[in-house]
Amino acid sequence: MEITFREALNQAIVEEMERDDSVFIVGEEVAHYQGAYKVTQGLLQKFGPQRVIDAPISESGFTGLSVGAAMVGLRPIVEVMTFNFSLVAFDQIINNAAKMRHMSGGQLKVPMVIRGPNGPAHQLAATHSQALESMYAHVPGLKVVVPGTPKDGKGLLKSAIRDDNPVIFMESEIMYGLKGDVPEGEYTIPLGKADVKKQGKDATVVAYGKTVNLAFSAADLLAKENIDLEIVDPMTIKPLDEEPILKSVRKTNRCVVVSEAWPFASVASEIGYRVSSKAFDYLDAPVELVTAEDVPMPYNKNLEHNALPTLEKVVAAVKKVLYL
Amino acid sequence: MSDYAVKAGKSNGSAGEEYLSLGRNKLIEMHRTMLLIRRFEEAAAKAYSQQKIGGFLHLYIGQEAVAVGSIAALREEDYIITAYRDHGHALTRGADPNKLMAELFGKYTGTSKGKGGSMHFFDVARNMLGGHAIVGGQIPLGTGIAFKIKYRREDRVCVTYMGDAATNQGSFHESLNLAALWKLPVVYIVENNMYGMGTAIDRASAVTDLYKKGSAYGIEGMVTDGMNVFAVYDSVKEAVKKARELSLPTLIEVRTYRYRGHSMSDPDSVYRTKQEVDEEKRRDPIEQMKAFLLTEKIATQKELDNFDEEAKKEVSSAVEFAESSPQPPLESMYDDIYV
Numbered sequence: 001m002e003i004t005f006r007e008a009l010n011q012a013i014v015e016e017m018e019r020d021d022s023v024f025i026v027g028e029e030v031a032h033y034q035g036a037y038k039v040t041q042g043l044l045q046k047f048g049p050q051r052v053i054d055a056p057i058s059e060s061g062f063t064g065l066s067v068g069a070a071m072v073g074l075r076p077i078v079e080v081m082t083f084n085f086s087l088v089a090f091d092q093i094i095n096n097a098a099k100m101r102h103m104s105g106g107q108l109k110v111p112m113v114i115r116g117p118n119g120p121a122h123q124l125a126a127t128h129s130q131a132l133e134s135m136y137a138h139v140p141g142l143k144v145v146v147p148g149t150p151k152d153g154k155g156l157l158k159s160a161i162r163d164d165n166p167v168i169f170m171e172s173e174i175m176y177g178l179k180g181d182v183p184e185g186e187y188t189i190p191l192g193k194a195d196v197k198k199q200g201k202d203a204t205v206v207a208y209g210k211t212v213n214l215a216f217s218a219a220d221l222l223a224k225e226n227i228d229l230e231i232v233d234p235m236t237i238k239p240l241d242e243e244p245i246l247k248s249v250r251k252t253n254r255c256v257v258v259s260e261a262w263p264f265a266s267v268a269s270e271i272g273y274r275v276s277s278k279a280f281d282y283l284d285a286p287v288e289l290v291t292a293e294d295v296p297m298p299y300n301k302n303l304e305h306n307a308l309p310t311l312e313k314v315v316a317a318v319k320k321v322l323y324l
Numbered sequence: 325m326s327d328y329a330v331k332a333g334k335s336n337g338s339a340g341e342e343y344l345s346l347g348r349n350k351l352i353e354m355h356r357t358m359l360l361i362r363r364f365e366e367a368a369a370k371a372y373s374q375q376k377i378g379g380f381l382h383l384y385i386g387q388e389a390v391a392v393g394s395i396a397a398l399r400e401e402d403y404i405i406t407a408y409r410d411h412g413h414a415l416t417r418g419a420d421p422n423k424l425m426a427e428l429f430g431k432y433t434g435t436s437k438g439k440g441g442s443m444h445f446f447d448v449a450r451n452m453l454g455g456h457a458i459v460g461g462q463i464p465l466g467t468g469i470a471f472k473i474k475y476r477r478e479d480r481v482c483v484t485y486m487g488d489a490a491t492n493q494g495s496f497h498e499s500l501n502l503a504a505l506w507k508l509p510v511v512y513i514v515e516n517n518m519y520g521m522g523t524a525i526d527r528a529s530a531v532t533d534l535y536k537k538g539s540a541y542g543i544e545g546m547v548t549d550g551m552n553v554f555a556v557y558d559s560v561k562e563a564v565k566k567a568r569e570l571s572l573p574t575l576i577e578v579r580t581y582r583y584r585g586h587s588m589s590d591p592d593s594v595y596r597t598k599q600e601v602d603e604e605k606r607r608d609p610i611e612q613m614k615a616f617l618l619t620e621k622i623a624t625q626k627e628l629d630n631f632d633e634e635a636k637k638e639v640s641s642a643v644e645f646a647e648s649s650p651q652p653p654l655e656s657m658y659d660d661i662y663v
Contacts, residue, residue, distance in 0.1 A: 024475065050475065053506075055502075056501060056502070056505065058498045058501065058502065060464065060494060060495055060498055061464050061467070061495065061498025061499055061501065061502050062464075062498075062502065063464070064461070064463070064464020064465055064467070064468065064495060064498075064499070065464050065465075065467045065468035065471055065499070065502055066468055067464070067465055067468060068405075068464060068465035068466060068467060068468020068469045068470075068471070068472070069468040069469065069471050069472045069475070070468075071453060071465065071468070071469065072403070072453070072468075072469050072472045073472065074471075074472050074475060091458055091461055091495075092461070092464060092495075095457075095458050095461055096456070096461060096465060100454075101660050101661065101662075101663065102439055102660050102661050103436060103439060103440045103444040103446070103454070104436055104440065104444070104446040104448065104454065104660075105434070105435060105436030105437040105438075105439055105440060105446070105660060106437070106659065106660035107435075107436070107446050107447075107448040107449075108446065108448055108453070108454075109663045111663075140661050141661050141662070143662070163663075164663035165662050165663050239662075
């Protein structure tokens with residue numbers, strides 16, 4: 001069944017809310033407006049205002065409220081209109097959600113999902129165009145999931161809602177309308193497991209979220225030059241399932257990591273480090289990173305395009321590790 | 325102190341006799357809990373000066389009537405959550421002094437296995453949902469606990485404590501708005517001890533009658549004498565009734581005073597005088613309670629002396645327990661991060 005990323009996420013939420021009455025969703029415009037990006041379309045009509053709750057623009061308040069509700073047994077889904085706004089709730093996420101279990105010596109758990117679009121969309125400029133997964137992945141106690149397809153989005157979101165830990169679930173404005181095959185009926189995809197999206201033999205491209213599609217575009221282009229890319233999608237950034245990445249690099253001996261986040265102390269640099277350290281003897285070239293430029297996002301369309309990973313940059317990086 | 329009857333209870337100066345209805349057992353228990361807190365804190369201060377306790381240590385001495393008077397108005401199934409000056413709340417809720425002292429000592433037998441320390445006391449089995457160390461950070465949490473109570477239609481309330489300085493944080497204002505908007509059964513108690521660390525309240529807050537800060541959100545505000553355990557009890561009882569029966573929040577400002585510095589490392593002479601502290605000590609909550617118990621012939625002086633001796637014994641055995649407890653094993657640092 002081919003559906004959009006948005007519909008896949010909607011199905012995941014509906015199925016989990018039907019399955020477990022401790023699940024509720026709260027966020028700005030999630031109920032009456034049917035979701036700023038329509039991921040929550042129809043939920044209010046189906047589950048009522050007790051479980052589908054419009055929040056005031058008060059991210060620290062309703063995120064913290066949800067942490068409290070999770071501490072005593074509910075399973076909140078917090079929709080942030082975009083992850084840019086989650087920064088307003090950073091203290092609640094990092095000091096409360098992530099650390100509660102540790103600080104209480106295991107007396108408490110915080111089963112909640114904080115989800116919404118992450119990363120740049122179209123010309124939204126610096127405050128509304130940032131990929132923040134590296135910041136969240138930095139914090140022990142959080143899980144971070146960045147799905148790249150409708151199928152993965154649905155299966156991973158269902159697992160995230162059932163998970164007993166706080167899960168940062170990062171989507172993308174640009175991906176909401178993308179279509180893909182989703183299995184009929186009930187399925188979940190486990191957190192913390194990577195997926196080899198495409199088998200290949202010449203070089204490994206590690207990509208996640210929106211950049212999975214970019215990796216496929218690069219693979220298509222390079223196939224014309226008889227370069228066969230393997231694409232590994234970690235899907236869960238934290239905990240990172242490194243073995244499939246290392247296994248792939250041991251096979252191809254070359255590695256490019258593609259991410260829309262900034263390069264400094266990032267998911268890409270972490271993966272690059274692990275590959276360099278743990279597959280050192282297998283590498284025929286240094287690992288290449290294709291990331292956002294280390295700049296706040298400019299508004300101008302051309303500047304924006306060039307501040308991000310592009311097809312040209314990915315192709316160039318692959319050729320570099322192949323010494324072509 | 326013989327003027328308890330004037331100070332006790334409602335500000336109209338009603339006689340203390342009305343509290344006799346609480347019954348001897350409860351009155352004695354309230355007194356003994358205040359004593360236990362004070363002796364516990366004194367022992368903690370001593371251990372801190374001996375470097376057996378590290379980090380920050382914020383003592384509750386002077387504020388005992390707030391935790392004891394408010395929790396006396398609750399049922400066991402009601403929740404409480406507070407900030408980092410949390411020893412009194414945990415002890416009042418019945419947390420084991422041995423485990424609490426062990427936590428201060430960083431030992432594996434502590435309530436958080438030595439990972440939380442003074443600012444992070446939790447006793448979830450007794451519905452004490454923590455000590456939280458970022459000023460104001462626990463206010464949305466307490467609001468969320470109340471959200472769950474309403475979501476599950478439970479006959480419970482959540483009391484959310486904070487210091488006076490927390491009322492200047494955004495989390496306070498966002499929480500009050502949500503609690504009023506969604507009609508949540510939460511009682512916010514501001515323990516106004518007149519200083520946010522070294523900053524007097526009138527240098528930090530444009531409005532110094534903190535109970536008025538609820539009015540912007542349509543939340544009823546109350547103010548009460550935090551040095552008098554019965555005054556606290558009365559106010560909280562009324563607010564809890566409203567939370568329980570009408571599912572409405574209340575903001576109670578409790579005017580109290582801490583005798584010690586903000587933390588052990590705070591030389592409070594910078595911002596207040598010894599004369600001021602001595603003046604406040606004349607309203608001591610434990611002395612007021614003693615006067616009440618004696619005058620009403622609920623306890624004899626000998627019994628009161630015994631209570632104090634027993635509190636001291638309980639605390640010194642807690643210190644012994646903490647000292648003789650094992651350090652956490654190194655590998656335990658990896659425990660309890662993910663479920």
